[in-house]
Amino acid sequence: MSLTHWQICRLLISIFTILMKYLRYLLWPFSLVYGAIVVIRNWFYDAGWFESTSFDLPLITVGNLAVGGAGKSPMTEYLIALLKSNYKVATLSRGYGRQTTGFIIADRDSNAHEIGDEPAQFKQKFPNIIVAVCESRVSGVERLKDDHQVILLDDAFQHRALKAGLNILLFDYNKLHGPQLMLPAGDLREPTSGKMRADILIVSKCPPGMNAAEQESIAARLKPYPKQHLFFTSIAYQALFGFGDSQQATLKVGSTVFLLTGIAGSAPLVKHLQDAGCNAVHHKYADHHTFTLKNITKLVDDFNASASADKLIITTEKDAERLKRPEILELLKNLPVMVQPIGVQFLNNEGAAFNNLIENYVRKYTTHSGIH
Missing domain, CATH: 3.40.640.10 (Type I PLP-dependent aspartate aminotransferase-like (Major domain))
Known part of the structure; x- marks a missing residue:
């Protein structure tokens, strides 16, 4: 049976992808160097040698340890929908891939080239909230803090110069079982020990019918600290x-x-x-x-x-x-x-419990002490 041009291309891409997967392991020595630099950097922030700025309003970070999508944008949208009716909400992103620099507040005509694709998506779906981009999260919060009650920080978990009050850390279910290697051999931006800074852990993109035994196995693998709350979510495909x-x-x-x-x-x-x-x-x-x-x-x-x-x-x-x-x-x-479009669906009917954590943090917020 002869193959079409498109089938041949797909086959060659698959072979190339497999080869690249194994060739990445040759970069492991560089991963050791990169990992050491990240660990030292984090230690300097933890020890107070590098300054981390906090602000007197609720700041919620949504992030992950690995590069690539773990569902940060759908989670940010979930938080917007949860909070926008009762609070003046703003989102702040770096604006990855934009062709501009500096602090920008989006309007309905802003496009991905001006503010990045994810902020543009937020503005289209939630036109009545403020969507801002800035390379420096500290500078961005400075510009937003006087006119907003809650700021959602998209993909800012590694931005240690800013100290958020609540950190949500996502783990892609589909990547949990592979080798956990640092860049460039793997996908991790920082070691898994970085999860200690999170208040809430979420395993995203789970199969909707995932059973309790598999959830317990994943929990044993992630080893959440006593202070941390662990949730499982799946993708909710919408019309x-x-x-x-x-x-x-x-x-x-x-x-x-x-x-x-x-x-x-x-x-x-x-x-x-x-x-x-x-x-x-x-x-x-x-x-x-x-x-x-x-x-x-x-x-x-x-x-x-x-x-x-x-x-x-x-x-x-x-x-x-x-x-x-x-x-x-x-x-x-x-x-x-x-x-x-996609949304977030909490497994085990735990959406209400998650909502309560978020709402209680925002409602009772006084200092950047998290939800504990």
């Missing part, structure tokens, strides 16, 4: 909506889905489509990838060449923000492009 409009759609068994992603963890979404009975054709790019005309032309050509009677293009919310350029919008015009 598809049209790219650029409010049109909604549902997945149909047997349909062909051309999936466009530039995110760190796309495997769960591919599985979701396959579980729904769809034939997924994945156009996969690196996290925060800036889509080019060539990328989108390839997507459009593959879509038009498909003989499937029922076909559509699906992308993620974060990726959709990087498609909002005139030349790309023109290519996608009149095509059925849908966006797949």
Whole structure:
């Protein structure tokens, strides 16, 4: 049986990915050096030799130890939805991948090139809150603190120059069982001992039906400290909506889905489509990838060449923000492009317990002593 050009490309990519996986282990000596530098840096902050600034208002950090997606953006959105009705909430991010510098407050017209894809996503979903970006979290909080009651810090767990009152640390379920190596051989930005700074540990992207025995096994692996609260969450796939409009759609068994992603963890979404009975054709790019005309032309050509009677293009919310350029919008015009939003679902009916921790911290906050 002969292979198509696309199948050959996918096979070569798979082989290259496997080779790179093992070649990374050759970088282990560099990981030792990097890890030592991170440990010393953290020790200097813990000992007070490096200054860590605190502020007299609730600061909540959402982060992870590894590079790549662990579900920080959906968790940040969960917190926004939880708090926005009762408090004046702001989010503060670095604005990864933006082509600007300095402190910027987003408006409805801000795009991913100006503020980064994730902040742009926050502003589109929650237009009535303040979404800000700044390389220095300390400077950013200084600019926001007088007009806000709560500031959510997206991906700032390693930003030790700022001392948050509540630290939420996420662990991707799909990466728990592999080797835990520091960069560049592995994916860790700091050793797993860094989890001691967290108040809440969350294992994200869990299978919805994960049993108690597996949860206990993971808890034994993570070894949370007595002061820490451990939760398990899964991805909640929400209704598809049209790219650029409010049109909604549902997945149909047997349909062909051309999936466009530039995110760190796309495997769960591919599985979701396959579980729904769809034939997924994945156009996969690196996290925060800036889509080019060539990328989108390839997507459009593959879509038009498909003989499937029922076909559509699906992308993620974060990726959709990087498609909002005139030349790309023109290519996608009149095509059925849908966006797949996701949310957070707590396992074991523990959403209320998590909400109480957050709300009690914000309500009773007096100093940066966390929730203990």
